[in-house]
Amino acid sequence: MASPDDNLLEFYQKYNPPIRPHKNTCVGLAMETMKCLKVLENDFPGITKSMMVVSCDENIQDLLDYTTSFPGPQGFLIETEKDHVMMVCHVRVAGRPGVFLSDLGYHISRVVTVMADRCYPHTGWFTQSDEPHCRKQYNYQFNLHNPNYIEWHERETRGDKVKERLSLVYVAKAYLTAVAVTEKRNLVWDMKSLLGRNPKGHLTAGIYFISKKKDTQFTMFYDGLNGKQRKKFKFDTFLEVQKIPDEVVNDVEECNDQLRLRDGELLSLLKKLATIMSDEEFMDELLEINDKVVQLSAGEK
Template sequence: MLLKTINYDSVTNFIELYDQYKKNNHLSFEDFFRKYIPTLNKNANNCVGLALLLIEKLKQFDDRYSGIKNCFYLVSCEINLQSFDKYENTEYPCPWLSVNEHIMVALKIEIDGRVGVLLLDPGYPLDRVITVMNDQEYPNTGHFLSSTNPEEVYLIEMIMQGKYLQWSIYDESNLKETNLIYIGAPYLSPISVTERRNLVFTYRFFFSLSEKGENLSGIFAKIDEHILCLYYIDEDYPKEKQIIKLTPELFSSVNQLNSDIKKTLDRISHHLKISSKELWNILTKLNHIIEDEQFLDSLCKINNDIQNLNSGK
């Protein structure tokens, strides 16, 4: 239900970052970003906000299972690692080498002496609770399909004496990506580290989801490549995502929009539960940011520097 009622949004807080920077334009973006304190907006949630909201909702189970509200905890995830070498001989992930791009919710379990963990990820999103048992026996989830990309298959396994989970993503039969989830201790820096890191990613999403985690419609921006798109699932062709690339010329006047674009705005704004005018204002702001070369150069440099901190990538 959380996926259906709340949008995934990495756009709103990004726009807030840009607006605050422009108000302090006597600083370089690097200096500004170093001092910037990220804030969460209850109506604009990426993986950080969604995970925190989910933990709050899960506390309701305490009425039925006393004490369970204290058992759910946040876990950090390193995305697209090439090697696990630097994690194997340390008790905890090194904060100077861990980027912590993503967070999830976990609950450790034990069944007749067999250890495991339940994993919930509203931010990727995963549309189910994943059960990972150390012995890979029932009720271990094993391989499962992505809810957002039917070509992808996921496998999450416990490794390194149960301190980590290896999350492998396969495209058909080929290994596409390997992620590492630390479950050995609660993750305590979701806003100061993960939210901050997410602010300088070069891609932005704002989309609505179904209860099954299906991506219904929204905005996609690849800001370093000056790409801004609308997309939606056509009810007549549900397996095909309709993508409309927006050019800078479209933003010269809202009155110049053709009827197809206006219909698309109406369709997507309905899914996002905002007005067409609000959606257009967001798109206009993103287009303005994409055209700000000085800002983009500075942001891309920080993004690259963070990636280079992690030599395992």
């Protein structure tokens, strides 16, 4: 808003997003993981050179076409958002190639081992989360037609309904534009969340919402005395802090503590978000940019 640019699009095109400590998306988390693991260089010489940030395409329509048309993703760059990254480390076990994969952006609390021959110590299918309403299971394996790619299979079970999704991780080369492309793209993504998890990757508290032009609300959840609490609030409730009902303030403070934020930090954040959401011109421009990115990745003119 303080920029001399006439509109958000002009500003967005020139903006170089910073990577903020302790406020990381998948990009910052992958970089932070590599930074932390460099201390292992003395015990495992070469590990620093073996680690890299890699890109993930979460919109795979035709697996065979995608993996066999080109050795790498260059033929599909126009039609993909490249909105997720993770960290991999190339390894050999008794001469057998594989990778260690760390995906803190999707809150995976373990390092996944992916062997090219799918034999021990290959991780295979594992349960990522098991909530009363939803179970998520993941599996990572090298693509048989193109070993430059790792297939990421997700199986989501809700009651008797099973939904499956396939993504591809390109591990042959480092992804060099994680900040300029992925971090920047996620700034205008309409789905926003601030989440807290325990060491096993299970959700404990947080807020999330989808940006809309009007009547925007968010969901807040945290662990209460009677189990997990999940409540919806309208952002305009937080425009004037002094008018927020006491019971709502109590909910925010409980969620704030479970997110391990400073006293009053979540309430301050919600006030700022409410102000942004009430700016119709800004929101119109933001959602228009997101729509253009989606249209471009879908190959639309």
